[in-house]
Amino acid sequence: MLLLVGPVIAAAPPQLDVEKDTTAIVQASYIYNIAKLVEWKDPGMSSGTFVIGVIGGANLYQELIKKYSTKAIGKQPIEVRKLPRSPNIDRCHILFVGQSDLALMPEIYRNLANKPTLIVTEYADALEDGAVANFVKVASTLKYELSVTNARKHKLEVALTLKQLAHRVVE
Amino acid sequence: MSGRLHIALLLLALPVLGAAQTDLLAEALRKYQAGALNEARALVDEAVQEPAHQRDPEAWLLRGFILKDLYKARTGTPEGEADRDSALASLDRCLTHDQGGTYTENAAQAYDFLSKTYFNDAARALNELRPDDALALYGKYTAATDRRGAPPDRAAKDVEFHNALGTVYTKLYNQDREQLSWYDKAVATYEQVLRIDTGNYGANYNLATLYYNRGVYNIQRVGAEYDIPSLQRIQEVSREFFLQALPYMLKAFRMNPKRRETLLGLEGIYYSLQDAERSEHYRKLFEELGPEEDR
Numbered sequence: 001m002l003l004l005v006g007p008v009i010a011a012a013p014p015q016l017d018v019e020k021d022t023t024a025i026v027q028a029s030y031i032y033n034i035a036k037l038v039e040w041k042d043p044g045m046s047s048g049t050f051v052i053g054v055i056g057g058a059n060l061y062q063e064l065i066k067k068y069s070t071k072a073i074g075k076q077p078i079e080v081r082k083l084p085r086s087p088n089i090d091r092c093h094i095l096f097v098g099q100s101d102l103a104l105m106p107e108i109y110r111n112l113a114n115k116p117t118l119i120v121t122e123y124a125d126a127l128e129d130g131a132v133a134n135f136v137k138v139a140s141t142l143k144y145e146l147s148v149t150n151a152r153k154h155k156l157e158v159a160l161t162l163k164q165l166a167h168r169v170v171e
Numbered sequence: 172m173s174g175r176l177h178i179a180l181l182l183l184a185l186p187v188l189g190a191a192q193t194d195l196l197a198e199a200l201r202k203y204q205a206g207a208l209n210e211a212r213a214l215v216d217e218a219v220q221e222p223a224h225q226r227d228p229e230a231w232l233l234r235g236f237i238l239k240d241l242y243k244a245r246t247g248t249p250e251g252e253a254d255r256d257s258a259l260a261s262l263d264r265c266l267t268h269d270q271g272g273t274y275t276e277n278a279a280q281a282y283d284f285l286s287k288t289y290f291n292d293a294a295r296a297l298n299e300l301r302p303d304d305a306l307a308l309y310g311k312y313t314a315a316t317d318r319r320g321a322p323p324d325r326a327a328k329d330v331e332f333h334n335a336l337g338t339v340y341t342k343l344y345n346q347d348r349e350q351l352s353w354y355d356k357a358v359a360t361y362e363q364v365l366r367i368d369t370g371n372y373g374a375n376y377n378l379a380t381l382y383y384n385r386g387v388y389n390i391q392r393v394g395a396e397y398d399i400p401s402l403q404r405i406q407e408v409s410r411e412f413f414l415q416a417l418p419y420m421l422k423a424f425r426m427n428p429k430r431r432e433t434l435l436g437l438e439g440i441y442y443s444l445q446d447a448e449r450s451e452h453y454r455k456l457f458e459e460l461g462p463e464e465d466r
Contacts, residue, residue: 016380016436017387022409022443029393029402067394137445140413141406165399 024059026142027096027135028067031060031120034133034144035073035094037162041155042116045093050076053083053090056098087111096120105129116155120144127170132156136167143167195221196230203237208244211237219261228269232278235262239281259285259315266319279319286315293332302339302356305332330364334373337361341381348388357381372426376433379420383440386412390443413443429460 031052040046050073054061064080071078073093081092087107089095095117097105102123109130112119118132126134127147132154134145145168151158163169199214215234224230238258245251262282269275289312296305309332316322340357344350358381364374386409393402417440424433434457441450 016432016439017384017391020387020391022387022390023445025390025393026402026406029397030399032395033397033399033402071395140410140444140446141403142445143403161399165403 021059021063023142024057024063027057027060027122028063030133030135030142030144031064031094031096032068032071034118034120034162035078037159038118038151039157039159040093040116041157044091045116046074046076048076049079050074051079051081051092051094053081053092053095054098055083055085055096055104056101057096058082060096060098089115089117092117094118094120099123113153118151118154118156127168138167146170196224196233199237200233203233203240208237208241212241226268228265228274228278231261231265231268232274235259235265235278235281239285242285255285255288256311263318282315282319286312289315290328290332294335297332297335297339300339300343302336302343305336305339309336326367330368330371330374333360333364333367334371334377337364337374337377341377344381345384348385354381354385370422370426372423375419375426376423376430376436379416379423379436379440382412382416382419383436383443386410386416386443387439410444413440416440417444428456431457431460434460 035050035052052064052068054064061080061082064078068078069080083089083092083095085101085104087104087110089108089112093116095108095112097108097119099122102121105121105123105126106129108119113130119130120133120135121131122135127145127150130150132147132150136143136145144166146158146163146166147170148158148163149170195214195218199211199218202208202211202214212234215230215237218224219227219230219234235258238254238261242251242254242258245254259282262278262285265274265278266282269278289308293305293308293312296302296308313325313329316325322328337357337360340353340360344353344357348354358378361374361378361381364371365378368374389405389409389412393405397405416436420433420436420440423430424437427433434453437453438450438457441447441453
């Protein structure tokens with residue numbers, strides 16, 4: 001008689017989606033929405049490509065390329081640039097500096113003090129240092145805080161919606 | 172046909188050949204031995220209708236064996252399925268009526284064999300991503316084994332089957348993540364395993380992974396068409412999935428602290444919950460594992 005023995009069910013366990021950087025996905029969406037809700041008053045910024053520069057934040061850069069690099073802000077096509085670790089920044093509408101490169105921030109703030117660049121970063125007290133937008137963790141989610149004061153210094157006009165939806169606004 | 176059964180059934184034909192019913196049974200045996208299974212089946216079906224054989228373990232044993240061989244000849248067909256069900260029912264009747272235990276060993280072996288084919292077929296259905304068929308076959312397996320008294324490994328088999336079933340539902344959900352019915356079934360199935368065995372590593376890990384991946388998928392869908400309120404709502408929904416995943420992944424980790432998958436899972440869950448410190452803690456534990464350490 002044929003005997004059937006032993007377990008015969010062989011099911012591989014489900015795989016974790018750990019390669020998906022959820023924070024980078026959320027940050028990219030915020031940056032795109034910020035771009036849509038801010039007006040660059042400097043005449044030199046209203047033509048050519050709309051440049052989003054990224055220092056650090058490799059996954060954020062990839063996410064911006066993947067989902068937003070074919071979009072436009074107004075009539076300006078988005079151009080996403082991965083920038084070298086340097087405080088010398090070329091023309092940029094939005095500059096994101098990731099946590100790994102915060103040492104560059106003091107020099108970046110100095111170099112961009114009067115330039116029409118919206119600086120976005122992700123550390124405590126960034127608005128007090130000079131950033132226009134800063135990612136903050138609130139109740140296990142990611143939100144942003146906003147400095148309208150710093151925006152004005154960079155000749156940026158922030159839409160009311162962007163202010164209303166921010167976790168904190170510095171006027 | 173086993174040697175023992177052969178002898179047992181030959182005995183059946185010897186002393187009472189004079190009776191008409193026994194002729195019918197003896198003829199069924201001859202046909203069976205000659206490999207004429209359909210004819211044997213017709214004869215034995217007629218024989219067991221006779222009052223003299225309705226409680227005759229020998230007649231039911233012969234019917235069980237004829238149907239078992241018919242099942243083996245027609246495996247995978249609806250007819251074969253019916254043969255298997257009938258074979259088991261006949262063998263069960265043989266065992267019930269065999270007060271002297273003359274046929275018990277042969278009948279029990281055949282019954283056990285056929286029961287296990289249900290389990291194996293259920294496993295095959297799982298491997299072919301046919302969960303409904305698998306469930307039906309597993310139901311037949313448990314019904315068949317329970318009829319003879321629940322086997323000692325019933326709980327272990329239930330856990331093994333339902334863990335694999337949950338994985339199949341998960342695979343189907345992963346093929347189309349808009350099909351939430353597969354997701355719901357996967358969750359319910361893993362929860363069922365945990366009701367049987369709360370400390371089951373696989374179910375804890377798999378359920379955590381299911382919740383976590385659902386949260387990640389929600390966020391992954393975010394694109395240019397999402398405004399800030401939508402983005403914030405999606406984060407809140409995903410946060411709930413990550414929070415649901417956490418206790419199960421922590422339990423899996425406590426059960427087996429050196430499994431790479433749970434360390435990665437906790438790193439990912441805490442990262443998605445914006446808890447960089449804890450995420451980093453589990454990343455370090457992961458990196459500290461030696462190449463051979465993954466138990």
